[in-house]
Amino acid sequence: MLDLLIKSARLLGESAPRDVAIKEGRIVEIAECIEQEARHTVRAEGKWLFPSFANMHTHISMSLFRGLGADLPLADWLQKVIWVLEGEFVSPEFVRDGALIGVAEAIRSGTTLFMDMYFFEEAVARVAEQAGIRAGLGFGILDFPTKVAKSPEEYLQRARSFIQEYKNHPLLFPVVCPHAVYTCSPQTLKKSLELALQEGVYLHTHIAETQQEVEACVEKFGKSPVEHLHSLGLLGEKTLMAHVVWTTEEERELIKETGAVVVHCPESNLKLASGVAPVSDYVRRGIHVCLGTDGPASNDNLDMLEEMSLMVKLQKGTQRDAKAMDARTALHIATESGFKAVGIKAGKVEVGYEADLILLDVQKPHLQPLYDPVAQLVYSAHSSDIDTVVCKGKVLMEKGELKTVDLQEVLFLAKKWKDRIESFLGSKILN
Numbered sequence: 001m002l003d004l005l006i007k008s009a010r011l012l013g014e015s016a017p018r019d020v021a022i023k024e025g026r027i028v029e030i031a032e033c034i035e036q037e038a039r040h041t042v043r044a045e046g047k048w049l050f051p052s053f054a055n056m057h058t059h060i061s062m063s064l065f066r067g068l069g070a071d072l073p074l075a076d077w078l079q080k081v082i083w084v085l086e087g088e089f090v091s092p093e094f095v096r097d098g099a100l101i102g103v104a105e106a107i108r109s110g111t112t113l114f115m116d117m118y119f120f121e122e123a124v125a126r127v128a129e130q131a132g133i134r135a136g137l138g139f140g141i142l143d144f145p146t147k148v149a150k151s152p153e154e155y156l157q158r159a160r161s162f163i164q165e166y167k168n169h170p171l172l173f174p175v176v177c178p179h180a181v182y183t184c185s186p187q188t189l190k191k192s193l194e195l196a197l198q199e200g201v202y203l204h205t206h207i208a209e210t211q212q213e214v215e216a217c218v219e220k221f222g223k224s225p226v227e228h229l230h231s232l233g234l235l236g237e238k239t240l241m242a243h244v245v246w247t248t249e250e251e252r253e254l255i256k257e258t259g260a261v262v263v264h265c266p267e268s269n270l271k272l273a274s275g276v277a278p279v280s281d282y283v284r285r286g287i288h289v290c291l292g293t294d295g296p297a298s299n300d301n302l303d304m305l306e307e308m309s310l311m312v313k314l315q316k317g318t319q320r321d322a323k324a325m326d327a328r329t330a331l332h333i334a335t336e337s338g339f340k341a342v343g344i345k346a347g348k349v350e351v352g353y354e355a356d357l358i359l360l361d362v363q364k365p366h367l368q369p370l371y372d373p374v375a376q377l378v379y380s381a382h383s384s385d386i387d388t389v390v391c392k393g394k395v396l397m398e399k400g401e402l403k404t405v406d407l408q409e410v411l412f413l414a415k416k417w418k419d420r421i422e423s424f425l426g427s428k429i430l431n
Helices: 060-065 074-089 092-108 121-131 152-166 186-199 211-221 225-231 249-258 266-271 279-285 304-319 327-334 336-341 373-379 407-425
Strands: 002-009 018-023 026-031 038-043 047-051 053-058 111-118 134-141 172-178 202-207 239-243 261-264 288-291 357-361 386-391 394-398
Touching: 002 047, 002 357, 038 394, 047 373, 053 239, 053 261, 053 288, 053 304, 053 336, 060 074, 060 092, 060 111, 060 121, 060 407, 074 407, 092 111, 092 121, 092 386, 092 394, 092 407, 111 121, 111 172, 111 386, 121 134, 121 152, 121 172, 134 152, 134 202, 152 172, 152 186, 172 186, 186 202, 202 225, 211 225, 225 239, 225 249, 249 279, 261 279, 266 304, 279 288, 279 304, 279 327, 288 304, 288 327, 288 336, 304 327, 304 373, 327 336, 327 373
Parallel strands: 002 038, 053 111, 111 134, 134 172, 172 202, 202 239, 239 261, 261 288
Antiparallel strands: 002 018, 018 026, 047 357, 357 386, 386 394
């Protein structure tokens, strides 16, 4: 018996609707008519089947800070707003509740994998496990004390314990997350790498996000952030670098040669006035590029469809070249490229691939007439057009209804934390 059968979906490259059979999390057959019995059947008449999205950089629990500190540059936003609020509110309860809100948003917008860096990641793990969504999770490692740890050694020990607890989970995988070159000393960065190598896990960090970061790194270490990471041995195929906005010709070649992965976060980079990463050039060079939203407090959402559309339009606009990036490349970056970056065979609607999928309801005025499904997914669709979401063969949302997360609980938690944070702020406006 099949675990899931999707009936009469429209697929790219197929002139007629197809049935898609899924067993043990994988696509096992695609055919015009599959009569095999299934534990669950999804009727997909009139809908298009696409791979789901991989959000490769976020801080999902920061959904509870959404909208605060708007219109500030990165340094002020962090130091004057976020770190003040985190010092007051971050706890296992805060992280758990914020993660539930974020996971609900992610699923509703078609994401089945997210890479997270924050505090109390055990709480995020429990939410992701309950919701049935994939997640690469890591404690942010810093040189200064927070509610999680008092020293780099304590952060690293918490990271090690987390790795050992979740290393063999079917949906979750632990990651080592040194925060950035401006919050981690060379010694902390090297120890983070040692831990990642010892445990055979991925390393995830922020790098070259702003010009100020680059200038400060050159002044302190005599090297740019990318060169600094390379000199410490941190650039490699299992290193995911978020942002990578400001790079030289030589740095781009270093990234390509080492196989390090660039995670582009265009909307957050725009909102915080950090700049526009030259991802069309990265792609042209053969650098592995994937896509992330960054946290829902700096974006201010987790909508990968919006992120993908903005990415491709930015490259066209900044390069003044309509061919700088096309819709199919954008879809690949937002889907298969993200899964591949962490060794997951998903992101394609093909036999043998893991079944991480979305159904798009195209019976909407803004999607009709439908000439080019990929172009119109990228340039015309909204996340509200996503009808059904499947993660590793499990239905997380069907006909717009969340199946693994209680939407009423999400809304209740959002109001609870809004009241608490507003009470703390009083009449003070953080700006």
